[in-house]
Amino acid sequence: MARERLYLFDTTLRDGAQTNGVDFTLHDKLVIAAMLDDLGIDYVEGGYPGANPIDSELFAEDRKLATTFTAFGMTRRPGRSTSNDPGLAAVLEARADAICFVAKSWDYHVRVALETTPEENLASIRDSVRAAKAKGREVLLDCEHFFDGFKANPAYALACAEAAYQEGARWVVLCDTNGGTLPHEVEAIVGKVVKRIPGDRVGIHAHNDTEQAVANSLAAVRAGARQIQGTLNGLGERCGNANLVSLIPTLKMKPEFSEKFEIAVSDEKLRSLVHVSRSLDEILNRASNRHAPYVGESAFATKAGIHASAILKEPATYEHVAPETIGNRRKLLVSDQGGRSNVLAELDRIGIAVDRNDPRVARLLDVVKDREAAGYAYEAADASFELLARRMLGKVPAFFEVTQFDVNVEQRINARGERVTVTMAVVKVRVGDESLISAAEGNGPVNALDLALRKDLGKYQKYIEGLKLTDYRVRILNAGTEAVTRVLIESEDEAGEHWTTVGVSPNIIDASFQALMDSIMYKLVKSAAPA
Ligand SMILES: [Zn+2]
Numbered sequence: 001m002a003r004e005r006l007y008l009f010d011t012t013l014r015d016g017a018q019t020n021g022v023d024f025t026l027h028d029k030l031v032i033a034a035m036l037d038d039l040g041i042d043y044v045e046g047g048y049p050g051a052n053p054i055d056s057e058l059f060a061e062d063r064k065l066a067t068t069f070t071a072f073g074m075t076r077r078p079g080r081s082t083s084n085d086p087g088l089a090a091v092l093e094a095r096a097d098a099i100c101f102v103a104k105s106w107d108y109h110v111r112v113a114l115e116t117t118p119e120e121n122l123a124s125i126r127d128s129v130r131a132a133k134a135k136g137r138e139v140l141l142d143c144e145h146f147f148d149g150f151k152a153n154p155a156y157a158l159a160c161a162e163a164a165y166q167e168g169a170r171w172v173v174l175c176d177t178n179g180g181t182l183p184h185e186v187e188a189i190v191g192k193v194v195k196r197i198p199g200d201r202v203g204i205h206a207h208n209d210t211e212q213a214v215a216n217s218l219a220a221v222r223a224g225a226r227q228i229q230g231t232l233n234g235l236g237e238r239c240g241n242a243n244l245v246s247l248i249p250t251l252k253m254k255p256e257f258s259e260k261f262e263i264a265v266s267d268e269k270l271r272s273l274v275h276v277s278r279s280l281d282e283i284l285n286r287a288s289n290r291h292a293p294y295v296g297e298s299a300f301a302t303k304a305g306i307h308a309s310a311i312l313k314e315p316a317t318y319e320h321v322a323p324e325t326i327g328n329r330r331k332l333l334v335s336d337q338g339g340r341s342n343v344l345a346e347l348d349r350i351g352i353a354v355d356r357n358d359p360r361v362a363r364l365l366d367v368v369k370d371r372e373a374a375g376y377a378y379e380a381a382d383a384s385f386e387l388l389a390r391r392m393l394g395k396v397p398a399f400f401e402v403t404q405f406d407v408n409v410e411q412r413i414n415a416r417g418e419r420v421t422v423t424m425a426v427v428k429v430r431v432g433d434e435s436l437i438s439a440a441e442g443n444g445p446v447n448a449l450d451l452a453l454r455k456d457l458g459k460y461q462k463y464i465e466g467l468k469l470t471d472y473r474v475r476i477l478n479a480g481t482e483a484v485t486r487v488l489i490e491s492e493d494e495a496g497e498h499w500t501t502v503g504v505s506p507n508i509i510d511a512s513f514q515a516l517m518d519s520i521m522y523k524l525v526k527s528a529a530p531a
Contacts, residue, residue: 004260004261006226007226007227007263007264008227013045015236016235017047020237027470029054033046037066038269040269042067044067044070046063046071051087059071059095060095068097070097071100072099073087073099073100075101076088076128098140101142103142104121105156107156108149108152125164142175144175146161146175147186147189158193173203173227174202175205179206187220190204190225202224232276233280235280248273251263271327278295287475301330302330340365350386364392382499399521400430400460404427405425405449410423424442438455440455446516453516463523467491467492470498474487483506489503499522501519
């Protein structure tokens with residue numbers, strides 16, 4: 001039997017960006033959009049063009065994604081025409097494949113918040129959908145407060161949804177904006193909506209205020225909805241949005257859904273889910289939730305004892321799905337089997353051939369474990385892991401050595417009476433028999449050190465000309481008296497390839513220096529620079 005198509009809509013970059021403490025840069029947004037695109041998400045909502053400079057810039061050019069890249073915006077303001085509303089114009093002009101409008105669907109909000117009549121709100125929905133369709137865009141309408149609105153005045157809530165549908169909106173999305181609706185209510189209400197609007201035109205947008213956003217999304221699908229809106233790791237204001245990272249494996253692996261529905265995330269991409277989830281945490285500079293369903297580090301961890309020995313004999317005894325299917329791994333706190341196969345899988349991925357019983361593999365595993373306990377994050381810093389592995393397997397030349405560095409930060413009053421901070425770094429490098437000294441000024445100690453280090457590497461200089469640092473993240477670990485600093489540096493080369501390196505030390509300059517050195521060494525290895 002042919003399975004029905006179910007569509008996933010990600011709003012990490014728009015609704016997720018409403019989270020306290022989350023502030024995406026343009027670079028962050030582009031990296032996350034590319035990651036979602038690669039995963040197989042049907043729609044990626046990038047932001048609200050016209051509402052802030054970053055979102056305007058994001059939609060200023062064609063981002064060339066396979067996904068339906070979507071701009072978010074409000075329907076035309078009450079009492080205005082579509083041609084006389086600058087906010088709407090910015091959304092209509094955005095370089096997006098689709099436009100997702102938000103409109104009120106609770107008559108109480110129309111009166112109190114919008115201060116207009118129910119009829120004018122309906123006209124605004126129709127006019128806005130029509131204007132976007134005329135621009136050749138696919139159109140979605142997010143019906144804000146739909147479930148609360150439906151409970152108060154079902155006829156009006158339905159009229160809003162139908163106005164968009166009749167005007168040709170591809171999707172009418174029912175939003176549980178306050179997040180207080182329960183799964184059985186969602187199922188009952190969506191069941192009524194799909195009698196008026198075909199289910200394959202209906203979406204669900206659930207918030208997590210009763211910790212049931214995932215359950216509410218699944219309830220809506222059971223009742224007939226065919227699009228789910230959510231975010232990576234459930235990011236979103238207050239308690240978050242429906243978590244796509246939990247929904248995707250559920251839809252793909254639980255027979256009630258997997259036998260009936262098909263999503264665009266392939267089995268192969270499903271195996272990258274742990275990586276996707278943790279990459280978002282790294283970008284946000286947040287610790288990952290160890291207990292997150294499916295992707296958490298502890299999601300498949302079993303303590304020693306009868307459970308562990310049973311798992312070794314037959315994993316299905318204590319696991320609801322196989323951890324590898326989402327790129328996670330079984331963790332038995334009694335054996336290092338999982339760790340060893342993980343390291344072997346990594347070596348295989350980066351193309352280092354080694355016998356699985358080679359004693360150096362066990363040594364590498366010990367070093368990785370020790371260093372991760374000390375704060376290194378090799379899961380995020382692929383390039384540092386590769387360097388460490390190549391070093392331990394004796395495959396990295398000693399290209400150059402930094403024999404000494406000095407960083408000086410000075411704050412003073414300049415001739416114009418302004419307080420200025422000047423940073424200067426001096427680096428002594430030995431390349432073969434040559435001794436080189438470089439100095440550079442920077443806008444901070446790490447920047448100055450980076451500039452000095454990369455100023456003159458003698459015969460290796462030509463290999464690092466195209467090297468750029470694209471991101472720099474600092475996290476303080478085990479805050480307290482024993483605090484250490486972890487620095488993650490993301491680099492890019494002339495071919496557009498990205499990699500991440502890590503450094504850990506009680507001293508932020510030292511941690512940064514390690515990550516900088518790894519980045520340069522990795523580039524030299526990658527370019528096959530001669531010893
Ligand atoms: Zn929302």
